[in-house]
Amino acid sequence: xxxxxxxxxxxxxxxxxxxxxxxxxxxxxxxxxxxxxxxxxxxxxxxxxxxxxxxxxxxxxxxxxxxxxxxxxxxxxxxxxxxxxxxxxxxxxxxxxxxxxxxxxxxxxxxxxxxxxxxxxxxxxxxxxxxxxxxxxxxxxxxxxxxxxxxxxxxxxxxxxxxxxxxxxxxxxxxxxxxxxxxxxxxxxxxxxxxxxxxxxxxxxxxxxxxxxxxxxxxxxxxxxxxxxxxxxxxxxxxxxxxxxxxxxxxxxxxxxxxxxxxxxxxxxxxxxxxx
Numbered sequence: 001x002x003x004x005x006x007x008x009x010x011x012x013x014x015x016x017x018x019x020x021x022x023x024x025x026x027x028x029x030x031x032x033x034x035x036x037x038x039x040x041x042x043x044x045x046x047x048x049x050x051x052x053x054x055x056x057x058x059x060x061x062x063x064x065x066x067x068x069x070x071x072x073x074x075x076x077x078x079x080x081x082x083x084x085x086x087x088x089x090x091x092x093x094x095x096x097x098x099x100x101x102x103x104x105x106x107x108x109x110x111x112x113x114x115x116x117x118x119x120x121x122x123x124x125x126x127x128x129x130x131x132x133x134x135x136x137x138x139x140x141x142x143x144x145x146x147x148x149x150x151x152x153x154x155x156x157x158x159x160x161x162x163x164x165x166x167x168x169x170x171x172x173x174x175x176x177x178x179x180x181x182x183x184x185x186x187x188x189x190x191x192x193x194x195x196x197x198x199x200x201x202x203x204x205x206x207x208x209x210x211x212x213x214x215x216x217x218x219x220x221x222x223x224x225x226x227x228x229x230x231x232x233x234x235x236x237x238x239x240x241x242x243x244x245x246x247x248x249x250x251x252x253x254x255x256x257x258x259x260x261x262x263x264x265x266x267x268x269x270x271x272x273x274x275x276x
Contacts, residue, residue: 005115005119006119007119007120007121007128007130008100008103008104008119008120008121009121009122009123009128010065010068010096010099010100010103010120010121010122011065011068011069011071011072011122011123012123014072014123028070028071028074028088029071029087029088029089029090029091029092029095030087030088030091030187030188030189031067032064032067032068032071032091032092032095033091033092033094033095033185033187033188034187035060035063035064035067036064036067036094036095036098036099037185037186037187038060038063038064039055039058039060039061039063039064040055040098040272042055042058042060043055043058043060043061044272045275047275048273049272049273049274049275049276050272050273050274050275051274051275052101052102052105052107052274052275055102056102056103061102064095064099065099068095068096068099068122071092071122071123071124071125072123072124072125072126073125074124074125075125076124076125076127076162080190081190082164083190083191083193083194084190084193085164086139086164086168086171086188086190086193086197087188087189087190087193088190089134089138089139089164090139090171090174090175090188091187091188092122092124092134093131093134093135093139093175094174094175094176094185096120096121096122096131096134097110097120097131097176097177097178098178098272099120100113100116100120100131100178101178101270101272104116104120106178106270107270107274108269108270108274109178109179109268109269109270110177110178110179110268110270111268116131117130117131117132117135117177118130118131118132121133127158127159127162129159131177132145132152133152133153133159135171135175136148136151136152137151137152137153137159137160137162137163138159138162138163138164139164139167139171139175140167140171140229141163141164141165141166141167142160142163142165143167143228143229146225146226166232166233167229167232167233168197168233169226169229169230169232169233169239170197170198170200170201171197172222172226172229173197173200173201173203173204173205174186174188174196174197174200176271178270178271179266179267179268179269179270179271180267180268180269180270180271180273181220181221181222181264181265181266181267181268182271183200183203183204184203186200198243201239201242201243202243202245204220204222205239205240205243205244206243206244206245208220208222208223208264209223209240209244209249209259209260210249210264211248211249211252212262215252215257215261216261216262217249217252217253217257217258217259217260217261217262218260218261218262218263218264219259219260219262219263219264220263220264220266221263221264221266223236223259223260223263224260224263236259236260237253237258237259240253240259241253241254
């Protein structure tokens with residue numbers, strides 16, 4: 001039995017000493033996510049379900065797995081501008097989630113593996129980083145996870161230097177934790193990051209914020225779990241007014257009705273339903 005605290009470092013073994021030197025990170029995360037999504041698409045049935053056994057055995061998946069190994073040699077000091085850092089870590093996070101689902105043989109939901117988000121990890125630039133450490137440590141500027149007690153990185157943790165601060169709350173519309181209620185995934189590019197995050201926010205808001213009756217607006221629980229992030233960036237209502245299309249929901253919020261009086265159920269079944 002694998003100890004519950006043991007990590008799954010999915011792009012190990014570590015690169016051998018004397019291996020080719022450090023590589024730029026900008027294209028590495030992009031390439032990884034491109035290969036990951038290509039492998040997923042090749043194993044998706046006409047009914048939109050995924051044959052995970054076929055995926056795991058495919059040459060496309062082998063290429064995706066191999067694309068994760070260069071992450072070990074990325075020089076994290078030179079990821080570039082903020083947009084490049086955001087794109088890199090969002091791509092790495094989304095690829096790592098699917099990598100964990102496939103390699104750990106998950107069939108229904110990521111909860112089948114205790115501590116999935118704490119344990120599923122990549123070695124990046126010589127540092128081991130879990131899904132939680134990428135999301136809450138790096139992308140959220142070392143904030144506690146919802147209902148968590150501790151920050152991911154302590155004061156002397158060298159990984160604190162990787163934090164993106166101030167945090168951009170639109171990352172919550174780009175990260176996919178493997179659940180059906182998560183936002184869809186894509187390949188994020190530094191040169192288009194602003195537009196892609198705006199599009200992700202617009203798509204998510206218009207699908208996951210609904211008017212159920214007079215003064216009753218139901219929202220995805222993502223807006224509940226990360227309310228502090230949205231408040232720190234100016235507030236949930238202004239954010240929704242920015243991204244909601246013209247229509248009844250936007251009109252009600254513009255009239256002063258507080259958003260999110262009810263939370264919609266969060267479906268933890270796999271985002272990519274298995275083909276039986």
